[in-house]
Amino acid sequence: MTTQVWGEVLQSLKAGMSANSYKNWIAPLELKSLSDKVATFEVPTGFIGNYVQQNFGDQIIYQLNRHEQDVQRLSFSVPEKTSAKPAAKAPRKAQKADDTAGGPIDPRFTFDSFVVGKPNELANAAARRVAEGGPVTFNPLFLYGGVGLGKTHLMHAIANELRERQPELNVLYLSAEQFMYRFITALRERKMMDFKQLFRSVDVLMVDDVQFIAGKDSTQEEFFHTFNALVDANKQIIISADRAPGEIKDLEDRIRSRLQCGLVVDLHPTDYELRLGVLQAKVAIQQAQYPDLVIADGVLEFLAHRITTNVRVLEGALTRLFAFASLVGREITLELTQDCLSDVLKASDRKVTVEEIQRKVSEHFNIRLSDMIGPKRLRTFARPRQMAMYLAKQMTSRSLPEIGRRFGGRDHTTVMHGVKRIEELMVTDSQIADDVELLRRALEE
Numbered sequence: 001m002t003t004q005v006w007g008e009v010l011q012s013l014k015a016g017m018s019a020n021s022y023k024n025w026i027a028p029l030e031l032k033s034l035s036d037k038v039a040t041f042e043v044p045t046g047f048i049g050n051y052v053q054q055n056f057g058d059q060i061i062y063q064l065n066r067h068e069q070d071v072q073r074l075s076f077s078v079p080e081k082t083s084a085k086p087a088a089k090a091p092r093k094a095q096k097a098d099d100t101a102g103g104p105i106d107p108r109f110t111f112d113s114f115v116v117g118k119p120n121e122l123a124n125a126a127a128r129r130v131a132e133g134g135p136v137t138f139n140p141l142f143l144y145g146g147v148g149l150g151k152t153h154l155m156h157a158i159a160n161e162l163r164e165r166q167p168e169l170n171v172l173y174l175s176a177e178q179f180m181y182r183f184i185t186a187l188r189e190r191k192m193m194d195f196k197q198l199f200r201s202v203d204v205l206m207v208d209d210v211q212f213i214a215g216k217d218s219t220q221e222e223f224f225h226t227f228n229a230l231v232d233a234n235k236q237i238i239i240s241a242d243r244a245p246g247e248i249k250d251l252e253d254r255i256r257s258r259l260q261c262g263l264v265v266d267l268h269p270t271d272y273e274l275r276l277g278v279l280q281a282k283v284a285i286q287q288a289q290y291p292d293l294v295i296a297d298g299v300l301e302f303l304a305h306r307i308t309t310n311v312r313v314l315e316g317a318l319t320r321l322f323a324f325a326s327l328v329g330r331e332i333t334l335e336l337t338q339d340c341l342s343d344v345l346k347a348s349d350r351k352v353t354v355e356e357i358q359r360k361v362s363e364h365f366n367i368r369l370s371d372m373i374g375p376k377r378l379r380t381f382a383r384p385r386q387m388a389m390y391l392a393k394q395m396t397s398r399s400l401p402e403i404g405r406r407f408g409g410r411d412h413t414t415v416m417h418g419v420k421r422i423e424e425l426m427v428t429d430s431q432i433a434d435d436v437e438l439l440r441r442a443l444e445e
């Protein structure tokens with residue numbers, strides 16, 4: 001397998017998991033060989049190998065096969081030099097653990113670079129309040145929401161702001177996975193006193209993706225003690241998770257109730273305005289890198305409508321688009337966008353089908369579905385039909401001939417004509433523009 005293919009597999013894996021999981025478990029993998037349907041990786045420690053096998057093994061095999069590699073099993077090996085003589089290495093490791101107890105803070109994740117809209121305004125306000133570093137008013141601050149909606153970004157923004165305002169504060173950010181990893185290492189190396197001391201000496205503790213410790217009894221136990229010690233000492237704790245405390249399964253009740261004691265705020269799924277805002281902000285950053293690139297009108301709006309999954313996917317799509325356009329040296333048009341991002345667009349429009357669009361539009365105009373699809377040319381039917389064709393073109397990745405087939409076997413030129421007609425009317429007739437927007441929103445829900 002070429003490095004390029006492995007690079008693509010890594011990208012696919014990255015898209016399917018949290019940034020922390022990727023960083024902690026997948027990035028350290030070094031593919032050594034691939035033969036007899038076995039992919040062999042070198043890993044820094046046996047623990048990582050076992051962990052990856054149990055938790056990500058199926059995903060890795062699936063993605064390898066998706067990229068045309070015939071793999072049925074994974075094997076992990078630890079290179080000689082790191083596995084040998086653990087006793088001799090112990091002091092160095094302990095030293096390193098102290099230096100890098102937390103994950104690094106990304107300097108790009110600031111409040112300035114965080115775009116605020118209705119879905120995240122409360123979370124943003126709460127995070128800002130904590131970042132002011134005044135007296136602890138709510139403890140913990142519990143941020144939750146779906147994948148890629150900005151939990152990690154907000155936590156890093158708090159850390160960045162606190163470090164600037166009060167550099168003397170000991171701010172520790174780490175993922176729940178890292179917490180567990182440090183805990184297990186401390187147990188194994190009989191360094192529990194160091195571990196406890198380290199975590200009890202912080203002024204602000206941030207633990208990302210806390211749902212990860214659910215079902216892991218001894219880690220939960222240690223987390224509980226750390227949490228209590230810090231709250232008792234009036235130190236700020238900030239926690240994030242992919243769901244509300246009450247919905248995390250296999251979490252001990254005492255931890256759950258502790259987590260609910262402070263302020264619990266959620267990041268809602270993005271809406272169109274927020275997505276567009278994020279895109280505009282990211283474009284400004286990208287254009288600093290590729291100053292010659294031109295982006296055609298309507299491209300950002302198209303992306304904001306079509307990629308509704310989460311901000312990470314949106315951001316990834318834009319980066320890819322810019323890199324592609326700079327390689328081919330062309331303006332970013334709608335066509336180029338559709339070409340370059342066909343897979344992302346396809347994946348994110350699974351939700352809306354042409355049939356749903358037809359149903360919604362016929363309900364909206366109070367006509368029968370059979371009349372929309374049928375041959376009648378009366379404007380009462382033709383206009384809604386054209387609107388449904390337009391929405392199908394915008395909101396799904398179906399080609400014009402495919403759309404035509406779903407509209408009673410019409411030719412692709414008829415669909416093209418319909419789409420154009422609606423585009424023209426949207427400029428001159430505000431009623432049509434409103435109808436389209438209303439329908440689009442209804443379909444996105």
Ligand SMILES: Nc1ncnc2c1ncn2[C@@H]1O[C@H](COP(=O)(O)OP(=O)(O)OP(=O)(O)O)[C@@H](O)[C@H]1O
Nearest residue numbers: 018019113114115147148149150151152153311312
């Ligand atoms: N409102 C926003 N404004 C600007 N960028 C954002 C916003 N929301 C998310 N992002 C960006 O999207 C990407 C994913 O966000 P982040 O890693 O914070 O998500 P998350 O909620 O922690 O996801 P996960 O559960 O996968 O860890 C980051 O690059 C982040 O900067």
